[in-house]
Amino acid sequence: MTERKPRKDAARNRAAVLAAADDLFVRCENPGDVTMADVAAAAGVGKGTLFRAFGDRVGLVAALYGARLGPVEEAVESGPPPLGPGTPPRERVAAVLDALLRFKLDNRGLALALEATGQDSPYGAGHYERWHALLRTVLEEVPGLPDGEFAAHALLAAVRADLVEHLAGRQGVAPERLRAQLADYTARVLGAASAPA
DSSP states (O other): OOOOOOOHHHHHHHHHHHHHHHHHHHHOSOGGGOOHHHHHHHHTOOHHHHHHHHSSHHHHHHHHHHHHHHHHHHHHHHOOTTTSTTSOHHHHHHHHHHHHHHHHHHTHHHHHHHHTTSTTOGGGSHHHHHHHHHHHHHHTTSTTOSOHHHHHHHHHHTTOHHHHIIIIIISOOOHHHHHHHHHHHHHHHHHHTTSOO
């Protein structure tokens, strides 16, 4: 049985919905205020079209986030250093965290909306599990690091969307300063793995 291609209007509608949702999340003050009705109206489609294409708001946010994050994930999975495989572990961990921080700085509303989809905890969201697994695997290659599982959680906490929003949005910390602080923190965590006990 051959697989049916999506109709041209379905593909066009999907692109319009993602563009409209992207614009709404960029301009919003509170990501929770962006509704499916808002997105449908901005995209010029019916709500039924939206629900058929994405299932629900979580599905829409995840699809938009995935489209935006795709180039970063590709660079981490198969790109050149410092993000890609083959990079020394300490350098790769620092580069991955910096890439996540830059992404969240550039996509604050969307990142907040996605991290809020972890139901009662962001740690149950699929995207979190993927980044944690990657960092844990790389951290296990760092000599002297006692617990890659915990270290991955601790380092990812430093790039949580709500923390990024608090620092960059509410406190007005400049992105360059945040990146420098993250690099210093990461170096300290990873440097402690080599320090004598």
